[in-house]
Amino acid sequence: MPYVQIINPPLKLLIDTGATKSFLNPEIAERYFSEFIKNEQFTISSIFQTTTRDLCAEIPAFPEFNTNKIIKFYLFKFHHYFDGLIGYDTLKDLNVQLDIQNSVIKTPNTQISLSHYESNHKLLFYTQIS
Numbered sequence: 001m002p003y004v005q006i007i008n009p010p011l012k013l014l015i016d017t018g019a020t021k022s023f024l025n026p027e028i029a030e031r032y033f034s035e036f037i038k039n040e041q042f043t044i045s046s047i048f049q050t051t052t053r054d055l056c057a058e059i060p061a062f063p064e065f066n067t068n069k070i071i072k073f074y075l076f077k078f079h080h081y082f083d084g085l086i087g088y089d090t091l092k093d094l095n096v097q098l099d100i101q102n103s104v105i106k107t108p109n110t111q112i113s114l115s116h117y118e119s120n121h122k123l124l125f126y127t128q129i130s
Helices: 026-036 088-093
Strands: 002-006 011-016 037-045 050-060 070-075 084-087 097-099 104-106 111-113
Touching: 002 111, 026 037, 026 050, 026 070, 037 070, 070 088, 084 088
Parallel strands: 011 084
Antiparallel strands: 002 011, 037 050, 050 070, 097 104, 104 111
């Protein structure tokens, strides 16, 4: 799974073109971005469950992106390793091009190296037919 490493604060942000929104761990948001947190109810749906939460943070883009745009993160802890997820909404807004062959993401103003996370966990789905 490709992700970018942010230097300050130290964050690992998964790149997920299949996610329609961007997410950030609420603990990270409280620690580093508390002045940007606001109330906004949202719903997260997966094949397993639907969850409603009520906080987001609109944060100035990290210096690695070399832009003055704002990134909207919905506050939700979705993974034990990643601090957040950059979804399609943000990738599109930042005009990101994924260059998987060279392990970089490109924007009009910069290029950021991608790191890769390999999980040892396997996801299995069981269907019961009656």
